[in-house]
Amino acid sequence: MSIFRRAAMREFASTAGAISVALLFILMTVVLIRLLAQAAGGRVPADALLALIGFSTLNHLPIVLALASFVAVLMSMGRSYRDSEMAVWFASGVPLTAWIWPTLRFVLPVAAVVAGLSFFLSPWAQQKAAEYRKRLDTRDEVTRVAPGVFRESVDSRRVFFVETLDEKAGRVRNVFISAVQNGKQNITVAAEGTIRTLPDGERFVVLQNGRRYEGEPGQADYRVLQFERYLLRIEPKEMSAVEHTPAVAPTIELFASDNKASRGELVRRIGLPVATILLALLAIPLSFANPRAGRTNNLIFAVLIFTVYFNLLGVAQAWVTQGKLGPNEGTWGVHGVMLLLLLLMFFLRLAPCVRRK
Numbered sequence: 001m002s003i004f005r006r007a008a009m010r011e012f013a014s015t016a017g018a019i020s021v022a023l024l025f026i027l028m029t030v031v032l033i034r035l036l037a038q039a040a041g042g043r044v045p046a047d048a049l050l051a052l053i054g055f056s057t058l059n060h061l062p063i064v065l066a067l068a069s070f071v072a073v074l075m076s077m078g079r080s081y082r083d084s085e086m087a088v089w090f091a092s093g094v095p096l097t098a099w100i101w102p103t104l105r106f107v108l109p110v111a112a113v114v115a116g117l118s119f120f121l122s123p124w125a126q127q128k129a130a131e132y133r134k135r136l137d138t139r140d141e142v143t144r145v146a147p148g149v150f151r152e153s154v155d156s157r158r159v160f161f162v163e164t165l166d167e168k169a170g171r172v173r174n175v176f177i178s179a180v181q182n183g184k185q186n187i188t189v190a191a192e193g194t195i196r197t198l199p200d201g202e203r204f205v206v207l208q209n210g211r212r213y214e215g216e217p218g219q220a221d222y223r224v225l226q227f228e229r230y231l232l233r234i235e236p237k238e239m240s241a242v243e244h245t246p247a248v249a250p251t252i253e254l255f256a257s258d259n260k261a262s263r264g265e266l267v268r269r270i271g272l273p274v275a276t277i278l279l280a281l282l283a284i285p286l287s288f289a290n291p292r293a294g295r296t297n298n299l300i301f302a303v304l305i306f307t308v309y310f311n312l313l314g315v316a317q318a319w320v321t322q323g324k325l326g327p328n329e330g331t332w333g334v335h336g337v338m339l340l341l342l343l344l345m346f347f348l349r350l351a352p353c354v355r356r357k
Contacts, residue, residue, distance in 0.1 A: 008076070008102040016072035016110070023064045024057065031056045048132070055129035062117045062272045067306060069110045070279040073103055074302050077287035096349055099284045107280035115273035119251040122269075127248040157181075162193075175207060177232070187213040190230070205232040264321030267330045271313045278338050279306060285345035309338060 031053050038044040044052065077099065080086045151160045163174035177188040190210025197203050207230040215222035246254060246265035254262045254269075286302055312334045320330035 008099065009106055011076045012072050012106040015076050016068050019071050020064060020068040023068055027060055027064060028053055028057060051132055052129060055125045055132070058125035059122050062114045062122060065110055065114050066272060066276040066279060069107050069276055070283055070302065070306060073280050073283035074287050074298065077284065078298055081288060096284065100281065103280050103284060107277055111273040111276040114276045118269045118272040123248050123250065130248065184214055184216055207232060260323050261321045263327040264317045267317045267320050268313060270331055271335065274335050275309060275313065278335060278342060279309065282338070282342050282345065285349040288349060
């Protein structure tokens, strides 16, 4: 029996590690594509991508670990069925229920990690991501400029364009600025510009060898001013407070609150580690495979169960937040249904053996 347990644990761990790496790579690729689309639109600076990817990965890591442990048990036991190892174990007197203890020994540490991520790290990552985005919004307009790209200011009153940018020297070339002031359109073009910081901390963009066009759109009375040097003040921006939502609130604060939204968030946080354990146990009867049948049928069905399970958790969270469901019913109702499904599938797998006896 000890040989059986060691073999099961070793295969569960190795399979889960490989699946986790693959899922993390897919997750980071999806997040990167989404952030690159935002960066191309000017909503996210290119130098902020790495930090935002890290925060988003930490936020989604509990779901990745839950799925990885579920699929690891499913694939390991499915391989044993296809390679006729299960027939050897059954012939040696090892019943299907004997897989419960090795699976629990494997999944309980994973569930503890998921609980830690769900209760502490995930809310922290969301809080830090929100603060980081707020800091990005307060960056001055010059630091948001990228060469060869039209960029709009945060207040939507200016549009900037520079052809080249030398960050070390703080110099830009071929500058275009379009702004609206007092109902008039102002367009400023300059051959080059530099960034200057005064002793009192105020910052200016010094444009050189350019022109400024002032007038009302649709009117012909435009004024044209030619300058050798033009100072444009960089307006400092204050960082606004990050909205304190249940998604970023500490878990202890959620337990102490009677707010429906806080109770709904607790449904999600408690549900993740519980779902990790139930899904791993559900993989035991679900892994039955006919060696002559296809290898993907069980995996497709398992992914479907995983998707339905987590969607039901989302529905329970929404109903608790809206007051349609009590906190206890929302927290344990979905898991109770999955526990009944688990017992039913074990009964169906064990029933033929009982009848043969």
